[in-house]
Amino acid sequence: MKPNLMPNHPKPINAKTKTKNKKKLSERSLGYFLIAPAMILIFVIAIWPVFQSFYYSMFDLRLNNPGKSEAHTSYSVNLQTYLDNYPFLMNTLDEEIGEASGKTKEELEAIQADLEKIDSELQKDSELKEKYKQVDEKLMVMKPVSEDLAVAELDKDVALDLEKTVDETTDRVRELKGELKNPDDVIGLSSSLSDSVITPNFIGLKHYKENLSDGRMWKAISNTTVFTVISVFIELVIGLAIAILINKAFFGRGLVRATILIPWAIPTAVSAFMWKYLYDGQNGIVAKAFESIGLFDRMTDLLTSSNGAMFSVIFADVWKTTPYMALLLLAGLQTIPSSLYEAAAIDGASKWKQFLKITLPLLKSSILVALLFRTLDAFRVFDLIYVLTGGGPANSTETISILAYKVMFAQTNFGEGSALSVIVFICVAIISMIYIKFLGRDLLNDK
Amino acid sequence: MNKKAGPMFYVFLALFVFLVMFPFLWVLASSIKPVAELFGDRAFIPFTDNMTLENYESVFVNYPFLKYLWNSLVVSTITTVYAVLVASFAAYAIARLKFKGKTFILGLVLSVSMFPQIATISPIYIVLKNLGLTNSYLGLIIPYTTFTLPLSIWLLVTFFRKIPFDLEEAAKMDGASLMQTYWRVILPLAIPGIFTTAILVFISAWNEFLFALTINTDDAYKTVPVGIAMFEGQFTIPWGEVTAATVIVTVPLVIMVLAFQRKIVSGLTSGAVKE
Incomplete structure (x- = not known):
């Protein structure tokens, strides 16, 4: 960054254009310099993970399974695991051979021979042999083995051979179970x-x-x-009605504005828990109220029946975000000059006609922006449902984000979870594209 | 704005305010009832003769609630400071300097702010886990960048654009370098906008749930929203404590909203209204 601006130095006139160019150039490089940190952060922390999610989604990735806890594209062997078990397995087999006799002894010896064969097969590769030795030495003195050292790439045939031999060992030992002294040790090790x-x-x-x-x-x-369409639609209608009604001078504007902001400002998870209390089947006041006006047959229906749970979730969302919608639309309404309404009134246009011919067209872009943000928010809904219903009862309020979360963190199936999260991403991208087509480039215009 | 408000209007207004505030009022009323009156028939009576603060006491004594508050405060504050700082440079460049690709960058920022969190969580979780950053403050501050940085840039660009260009020109005439112009002229004028952005970023970081839920699972690093959502009693949900905790979290927010409502509203609507 070199702001090449030195107006204090007198400059020859013929250099004027050159300086101007230089100035522009420096402004441009300063511009790139200033946005660089933000862009790098956004790229690393937001954009890269989306691609990585897509990459993960093509793997059978399970965090609770050591062999599948990372994305592997080739065959390899974890020498630490291997050497933590192979020598002990051989020793245990030796002991068993010492105790056994006849057919059992023969079979055990055969098993051992097969294992030895695959072990020497493994060590044929010189690079692997070197690693093998190093890991072995480290394990002997109980030193930690780094991941890089422990994992060695394998030829596909050798890897499959190794897997087959070891699995066969387990099966063969199982068959001999009755004859062995410590069959469980052998099976465990293998x-x-x-x-x-x-x-x-x-x-x-x-x-x-x-x-x-x-x-x-x-x-x-x-x-x-269902959740997105219904809740956003209700929020738009009620929000617009409220915005139009409070778009006038009145006593207590500050109070109303604060009232509007509070549901928006409170953490969704906290407000969801609050609603859970109000909806409670035994002690919830809102549940009681709904029951007494006949909206539900029983108080418990609210959270324990499919329709009731969906209704509860939408109702809580409407409560939380309608005020916010009203606020956005109110700001849009305030940019409409009142002279338009006065002129329309003089021409004898009814209130309804004024609404249709003045308010709606002029409010169009505000409405679309508000709808865009609300639709996307609603589509990725997580906190509210996670706390209020957990997706239940019987998955009746399970949204796609909740499902992806459950697959990833409850089943620790990150591959499938990532696939679901990519699906969420694609849906969100499609929704925004549709809106942006309607909005045009308005949203990003310079002024 | 020239329309006069009639009495019917105030009736409507009062009803609206009551409906919006009702859940809070009810929770407030419940939080000062003895636990026994939260169940059975007495559950539907808003007043109690035996007002008590035992729920509030229990929140702090039986749950690490103070720790949750502290964690939320640390994470949200650091996130806000660093996101707004980095964003202010970028926003200044986008709003005031001439270079190619601005529209693209702004579009990118806007698209990133629309990313569903769930789409980024699996790689972020795995990386943080491998780095040993799960259950740490940094483990939340880093992923919070995904939504705080685009939000800050988006808001600050609108604020920076509102500062008259003449001032900048005048500073240039007087021989100030671009950086001098930024520090001496633009920044002082942008302070209100930066403050507004900081409030909104702070609230969004304070309220975040999914990252906090998955990354910091240890009680020592849980934030308030997750902490409250995980309140569990031995047999049932401890409604007394839940209502008390809700009140404790809401009261500072109410104060903040009352104090900064104009700023918050200007921030919320700045990106959304075309003038």
Whole structure:
């Protein structure tokens, strides 16, 4: 960054244009310099994760499964796991051979031979052999082994061979179970040994294929759509009505504005819990009120029946965001010159006609912007439903974000969860594109 | 604005204010009732003869609520300061300087602010976990950038644009460099806008739920929204404590909203209204 501005120095006249160019250039580079930190942060923390989500969604990624906790595109072996188990397995087999006799002994010896064969197969690769030695030495003296050192790439055939041999060992030992002294030790060691083989968990678009044919996903999409359309529509209608009514001078504007802001300002999770209390089937005042005006047969219906739960969620959302909608629309209304209404009144236009011919057209872009933000917010709804119903009862309020969260963090299936979150992303992108088409470039205009 | 408000209007207004505020009032009334009166028939009577503060006491004694408040305060404050600082440079450049690709950048910022959080959470969670940053303040401050930075840039650009260009020109004439112009001329004029942005960013960081829920699962690092949402009793939800905690969280917000309502409204509507 070099602001090349030195007007104090007298300059020859013929250099004037040159200085001007230089000035422009410096302004431009300063501009890029100033936006760079923000752009880098946005790229690293917001844009990269979306691509990474898409990448993860093509893997069978499960955080609770050591062999699948990362995205692998090739075969490899975790030498730490391998060496933590292989020598002990051999020792245990030795002990068992010492105790056994006859057929059992023969079979055990055969198993051991197979394992030795695959072990030497593994060490044929010189690079792997080197790592093998290093890891072995570190394990001997109980030193920590770094991930880089522990994981070694394998030839596909060797990897499959290793996996097959180890799995067969487990099966063969199981069959001998009755004859052995400590069969569980052997089985335990050999099944841990099989964890050392890392197979590629790339599965392409399988998660998408499965999800797109899964009823639960479509149910979640339809729940999300129902929630979004109904709540945003009600919010728009009531919000517009309130905005028009309070668009005048009156006593106590400050109070009303504060009232409007409070539901917006309070954390959604906290207000959701508050509503949970008000909706409570035994002690909730709102549930009681709804029951007494005949909206619901029983108080408990509100949170324990499918329709009741959806109604509750929408009602709480309307309460929280209608005031905010009214505020946005009020700001738009205030930009409409009152002379327009006066002129219309003189021409004898009715209030309704004024609304249709003046208010709506002039408010169009405000309405669209408010709708855009609200629709996207509603579509990604999470906090409210997570706290209020948890997606229940019987998944009747499970939205797509809730489903993705459950798959990722309750089932620790990050691959499938990422696929669902990419689906959410695509839906949101489509919704914004539709709105932006209506809005045109207004939204980004320079002035 | 020239229309006069009639008496019917005030009736409507009172009704509106009451409906919006009713949940809070009810929760406030419940929070000072003894626990026994929160259940059964007495649950529907808003007043109690045995007013008590035992719920409030319990919130602080039986739950690490003070810790939650502190965590939220630390995370939100640091997030706000750093997001607004980084954003102010970018917003100044976008609003005041001439260079190519501004519309694209603004479009990008707006699109990022529309990203669903759930779409970024799996890589962010895995990276933070591998870095050992889950259950730490940094573990929330970093992902909070995803929504606070675009929000700050978006708001600040509108505020910066409102500052008259003449002033900048005058400063240039007097020989100030671009950075001098920024620090001496633009920034002082932009302070109200920056403050407004900071309030809105602070509220959005304070209220965040999904990242806080997944990344900081340890009680020592939970934030208020997650802390309250996870209030659990031995057999039932401890409504007494929940209502008291809700009141404790809401009261500062009410004060803040009352104090800064004009600023908040100008911030909320600045990006959304075409003049």
